[in-house]
Amino acid sequence: MSTREQVLGRIRRALADVPHGETPDDVPVNRDYLRMHGERSAEETAELLAENLADYRAIVHRTTTAELPGRIAALLAGRGAGRIVVPAGLPPEWLAAAEGVELVTDTAALTHRELDAVDSVVTGCAVAIAETGTIVLDASPDQGRRRITLVPDHHICVVRVPAQVVDSVAEGLERLDPARPLTWISGPSATSDIELDRVEGVHGPRTLEVVLIHE
Amino acid sequence: MSGGTYLGMPAFPEAASESTQNKQLRANLTHATHTIRDKRAKAVAELADWPQLRAAGAAIKNRTLRHLDHYLEQVEAAVEAAGGHVHWAADADEANRIVIDLVRMTGETEVVKVKSMATQEIGLNEALGEAGIRAYETDLAELIVQLGDDLPSHILVPAIHRNRSEIRDIFAKEMGNWGRPAPDGLTDRPAELADAARLHLREKFLRAKVGVSGANFMVAETGTLVVVESEGNGRMCLTLPETLISVVGIEKVVPTWQDLEVFLQLLPRSSTAERMNPYTSMWTGTTDEDGPQTFHLVLIDNGRTDTLADTVGRQALRCIRCSACLNVCPVYERAGGHAYGSPYPGPIGAILTPQLRGTQSKLDASLPYASSLCGACYEVCPVAIDIPEVLVHLRERVVQGGEVTLRGSRTTIKPAKGHAAERAAMRAARWALDHPAALRGGQRLAARTRRLHPKRLPGPGKAWTETREVPAVPAESFRDWWQRTRGKETK
Numbered sequence A: 001m002s003t004r005e006q007v008l009g010r011i012r013r014a015l016a017d018v019p020h021g022e023t024p025d026d027v028p029v030n031r032d033y034l035r036m037h038g039e040r041s042a043e044e045t046a047e048l049l050a051e052n053l054a055d056y057r058a059i060v061h062r063t064t065t066a067e068l069p070g071r072i073a074a075l076l077a078g079r080g081a082g083r084i085v086v087p088a089g090l091p092p093e094w095l096a097a098a099e100g101v102e103l104v105t106d107t108a109a110l111t112h113r114e115l116d117a118v119d120s121v122v123t124g125c126a127v128a129i130a131e132t133g134t135i136v137l138d139a140s141p142d143q144g145r146r147r148i149t150l151v152p153d154h155h156i157c158v159v160r161v162p163a164q165v166v167d168s169v170a171e172g173l174e175r176l177d178p179a180r181p182l183t184w185i186s187g188p189s190a191t192s193d194i195e196l197d198r199v200e201g202v203h204g205p206r207t208l209e210v211v212l213i214h215e
Numbered sequence B: 001m002s003g004g005t006y007l008g009m010p011a012f013p014e015a016a017s018e019s020t021q022n023k024q025l026r027a028n029l030t031h032a033t034h035t036i037r038d039k040r041a042k043a044v045a046e047l048a049d050w051p052q053l054r055a056a057g058a059a060i061k062n063r064t065l066r067h068l069d070h071y072l073e074q075v076e077a078a079v080e081a082a083g084g085h086v087h088w089a090a091d092a093d094e095a096n097r098i099v100i101d102l103v104r105m106t107g108e109t110e111v112v113k114v115k116s117m118a119t120q121e122i123g124l125n126e127a128l129g130e131a132g133i134r135a136y137e138t139d140l141a142e143l144i145v146q147l148g149d150d151l152p153s154h155i156l157v158p159a160i161h162r163n164r165s166e167i168r169d170i171f172a173k174e175m176g177n178w179g180r181p182a183p184d185g186l187t188d189r190p191a192e193l194a195d196a197a198r199l200h201l202r203e204k205f206l207r208a209k210v211g212v213s214g215a216n217f218m219v220a221e222t223g224t225l226v227v228v229e230s231e232g233n234g235r236m237c238l239t240l241p242e243t244l245i246s247v248v249g250i251e252k253v254v255p256t257w258q259d260l261e262v263f264l265q266l267l268p269r270s271s272t273a274e275r276m277n278p279y280t281s282m283w284t285g286t287t288d289e290d291g292p293q294t295f296h297l298v299l300i301d302n303g304r305t306d307t308l309a310d311t312v313g314r315q316a317l318r319c320i321r322c323s324a325c326l327n328v329c330p331v332y333e334r335a336g337g338h339a340y341g342s343p344y345p346g347p348i349g350a351i352l353t354p355q356l357r358g359t360q361s362k363l364d365a366s367l368p369y370a371s372s373l374c375g376a377c378y379e380v381c382p383v384a385i386d387i388p389e390v391l392v393h394l395r396e397r398v399v400q401g402g403e404v405t406l407r408g409s410r411t412t413i414k415p416a417k418g419h420a421a422e423r424a425a426m427r428a429a430r431w432a433l434d435h436p437a438a439l440r441g442g443q444r445l446a447a448r449t450r451r452l453h454p455k456r457l458p459g460p461g462k463a464w465t466e467t468r469e470v471p472a473v474p475a476e477s478f479r480d481w482w483q484r485t486r487g488k489e490t491k
């Protein structure tokens, strides 16, 4: 007998008390919890997103579509970023104003070490969740492979407001496709492993800047 | 440098008395548990529907457990359809053998690891070490534990028993033996220590070809695995290597994608007291040109089906490893994590370990007594595990023996009466109750524990209850009751 059969057999014997014919749906799950917490206008939801992102030490900027290229250029210049990795499908106009930077396009051929020598990464996102201050990346063409938002030390993530903003975790999950690789990001990485002192920035990008563009 | 081992640990009371005398450990623990406890209460209070979420979390897990075979077959099919490979392991040895073989197939001799309780439980690092494969722990706390040749003491902050200057010394002394040495002149500032870890581990992440992880959840309908973390070492291990091996307990499955809306609210708030933890990774099989191109899921039983066979004890399998129960436990606060002799410390360890391993050893028989039954653990548990109920149930099993399932077979175990196990258990009970902090807790919730009093008193009071049922319950606290009955017996 294979281990698989053995384990499944043990489970079936262990569940001898479960009436024959009971289906999973016969076990009630009451979903009377809230779908979202509180009532908000779209503007208030964006405000809450900004607040919660900032509360977990992301740096939040708000701008318009027209002013976005200038804003991104200024953020990169402010850090003295010279090499920028960008996903293949990033709208080219986002970086139109960035001068004197070398753009490295995300490809499968890019090695981990090459990526480690990059200063910043600029991406879009799939959805942003206001109640938890979370942005979610799903590796779409404007976000790229998971590793490009992990290895560089500085991540600029652009969120379209209100189109990409939802209130709650439940609404966020509904918009996401589980078949895609997903990364949920709520502030830069952190640890409290040393005497519970919170230290921001361990392995991921130590600086996370979220740019909310109001369309 | 394979790290410590739990084998041959003394029974709970001896280990607990030892750690109680360690002032540094006690101070660290008190600070830690109280800090997290207060923060958690605030994070939970933000959600008006916490009780409903908690009930839903418990119900979803019950649904899963009652139809576990169905959901495991479903998750297996979904993972394989998405390009992953699924392996089954009946026990720790088999799981270790599978992982060793999978690593060998890659031709590699080192792996990077993200913190996982399941791999600690099966002693994977030691097994890999014996097979000539070096496993690098990458979670900051696990790194501290591994470099210090030590054992974790808390689920969430495993190095909580170490203070900053100890950590500095460990880094300065040991990092060089494992890879990139600590920078010269390293101080004990936490930010500097974290930075040293970043540099030390970056080397390993960039060259790693094999990653090993656990998972917080597996979604049956989609085959998605979920890892919740803070530091980014998880993302590194899950995305940079060519091969990913995830070792996951069979109870980690949840039925649907939608179910995550419950657990992704319960877990971060209950665990790190955050609205959301910094990073959560979700992946389904493999994705072309993004992340590992080979993915293995190793499903482990290792005592879980034995636990499932016990209709009272099975609720322990609902646990989502948030560690909230540790932080409110007066006995844990005194005894420290190591006294529990397994990777699962605190109240959850007291009910899970004796079920996963059985109650034959002195240590495992003493664990159900490592509690004052104050009930605080039940109150904070985000999936409403009635830990005191299971503790009492297991005490009865230790003392009275009876039918249990051990490695899949029905077995009748003998009562521990008169055996070394019983003496260890009694000392554990006495230890737990002799400590003022434990007693305060005991008093606070005395009314609640009333229904939990065993019909026949295990331990020292047993002879006394031989002739009468335990009173149908007096309005006295467990503490008073215990002291009175024990007083009679020990005079």
Ligand code: SF4
Binding pocket: B318, B319, B320, B321, B322, B323, B324, B325, B326, B348, B377, B380, B381, B382, B383, B384, B385
């Ligand atoms: S038993 Fe409950 S409180 Fe304790 S770790 Fe598990 S889920 Fe958390």
